[in-house]
Amino acid sequence: MATARDLMHTGCTCVPSDGTAADAARLMAEMGVGALPICGAEDKKIKGMVTDRDLVIEVMATGQDPAMYTVDRLPQGHLILADANEDVAITIAKMKEHQINRIPVIDEGRLVGIIALADVSHGVSDAALGELVDAIKA
Numbered sequence: 600m601a602t603a604r605d606l607m608h609t610g611c612t613c614v615p616s617d618g619t620a621a622d623a624a625r626l627m628a629e630m631g632v633g634a635l636p637i638c639g640a641e642d643k644k645i646k647g648m649v650t651d652r653d654l655v656i657e658v659m660a661t662g663q664d665p666a667m668y669t670v671d672r673l674p675q676g677h678l679i680l681a682d683a684n685e686d687v688a689i690t691i692a693k694m695k696e697h698q699i700n701r702i703p704v705i706d707e708g709r710l711v712g713i714i715a716l717a718d719v720s721h722g723v724s725d726a727a728l729g730e731l732v733d734a735i736k737a
Contacts, residue, residue, distance in 0.1 A: 600686055601686070602684050602685060603702075604712070606719060607683070607718065611635075611711075613638035617640040620668045623654060637670050637671065638710065644708065645678065645703055646671070646675070648678070648703065657674065679694075681702045681704045683705065690702060694719070
């Protein structure tokens with residue numbers, strides 16, 4: 600049985616909840632990613648996700664100063680997480696149901712990785728990947 604841990608990539612960098620939109624954008628550019636987890640400045644627990652789209656729509660398009668706008672001010676919906684030891688089919692089902700391209704992976708409440716659509720493409724059948732892509736783009 601493949602688990603979320605088998606698909607995830609490790610070495611996630613968090614944006615602290617008191618970090619700015621400019622900090623998040625800079626990290627995304629440096630790492631070549633389109634989203635980062637937001638972690639508590641004090642407890643380091645995952646609080647949400649920030650995407651490049653969030654930065655454009657919520658910060659840039661509204662005329663906010665990215666150097667002053669903290670990421671904890673970004674609207675956050677219900678955070679969808681994968682447990683590192685859950686069956687990969689459950690993780691993929693969560694991604695389908697919530698139409699998300701990436702899902703943070705936790706182990707005992709601690710962020711240990713992220714699974715992105717590209718990671719799924721390496722670990723599942725073409726049919727399962729196609730179903731996921733169809734669900735996300737719907």
